[in-house]
Amino acid sequence: MNSFPVGGAEFFDIFFDLAESGRANVRRGYGGWVPEVYDLMEGDFEDDLPMILALARRVGGPVVDLGSGTGRLTIPLASEGLDVFAVDSDPMMHSQLRRNSEGLGLSITSIEAQIQTFELPEKARLAVCSTNTFLYLGSLEEQRRALANIRRNLAVGGHLWLDVFVPKPNPSAEEPYLTSHRDPDSGILLLYGAESREDHFQGRSHVNAFTLVWGRKPQPEVYVQSWTYAWLHPAELTLLLEAEGFELVELLGDYEGEAADDCAVQMIAVARVRP
Numbered sequence: 001m002n003s004f005p006v007g008g009a010e011f012f013d014i015f016f017d018l019a020e021s022g023r024a025n026v027r028r029g030y031g032g033w034v035p036e037v038y039d040l041m042e043g044d045f046e047d048d049l050p051m052i053l054a055l056a057r058r059v060g061g062p063v064v065d066l067g068s069g070t071g072r073l074t075i076p077l078a079s080e081g082l083d084v085f086a087v088d089s090d091p092m093m094h095s096q097l098r099r100n101s102e103g104l105g106l107s108i109t110s111i112e113a114q115i116q117t118f119e120l121p122e123k124a125r126l127a128v129c130s131t132n133t134f135l136y137l138g139s140l141e142e143q144r145r146a147l148a149n150i151r152r153n154l155a156v157g158g159h160l161w162l163d164v165f166v167p168k169p170n171p172s173a174e175e176p177y178l179t180s181h182r183d184p185d186s187g188i189l190l191l192y193g194a195e196s197r198e199d200h201f202q203g204r205s206h207v208n209a210f211t212l213v214w215g216r217k218p219q220p221e222v223y224v225q226s227w228t229y230a231w232l233h234p235a236e237l238t239l240l241l242e243a244e245g246f247e248l249v250e251l252l253g254d255y256e257g258e259a260a261d262d263c264a265v266q267m268i269a270v271a272r273v274r275p
């Protein structure tokens with residue numbers, strides 16, 4: 001299928017055929033996750049939470065959760081009594097966030113917008129952009145636009161917490177990845193597969209993925225997704241932040257707060273808006 005940047009591996013051909021057949025729900029761009037599947041596969045991830053909550057308690061709200069998804073961070077942040085703006089471009093993610101936060105009495109404002117162009121009704125004291133979401137923006141130009149816009153929406157002295165992976169040579173990066181997950185409560189079975197191609201000149205990974213869901217609807221559901229990660233090396237990230245009016249407070253290499261070094265697989269930039 002031409003509109004998918006990776007192709008050829010037999011493993012994936014059946015899913016390209018399905019996408020073309022009109023019998024699959026095709027989602028493109030921005031890591032277009034199926035929200036309920038996202039919750040089943042990623043919803044339990046909590047490693048970054050203590051660090052984010054500690055920063056939020058220190059700097060205060062309002063907080064803007066950038067690429068808020070189904071509320072994995074939005075809900076705990078709002079549960080601290082903070083006003084949270086949940087910015088996500090995907091209406092399906094917002095619907096799932098509403099379902100997840102219903103009846104909790106939290107101050108969450110859903111804003112369906114791009115990170116590059118959102119506008120908050122009041123300036124935030126903290127912006128959080130977790131789990132590689134910033135890399136989904138797909139190019140350095142879009143990352144610059146996003147940082148400029150984040151800065152516009154933060155109060156002077158406001159903070160940004162940004163978590164992205166450190167690009168590293170990885171011999172198995174282009175091997176197909178396949179995993180399955182059975183939800184013990186609902187009995188829903190998921191099969192998830194991904195295949196990526198690394199472009200070291202452009203500094204990007206192009207990813208194709210599929211999700212099969214059994215047990216939720218009478219028919220199995222098939223989703224096909226495609227997106228691009230635009231990598232950022234530590235020096236690039238630092239320069240980008242400085243160019244867009246932030247000062248880097250610290251560059252951490254894990255969620256325990258260790259400084260980033262050659263062993264780090266993630267880098268967490270804590271930056272502050274320069275006056």
Ligand SMILES: C[S@@+](CC[C@H](N)C(=O)[O-])C[C@H]1O[C@@H](n2cnc3c(N)ncnc32)[C@H](O)[C@@H]1O
Binds near residue numbers: 114136137
């Ligand atoms: C990896 S998920 C992270 C969700 C959540 N923050 C978490 O940590 O679980 C990335 C989210 O960012 C959203 N997203 C991706 N690109 C975006 C953009 N340019 N503007 C707004 N939202 C975007 C996606 O729709 C998705 O919900």
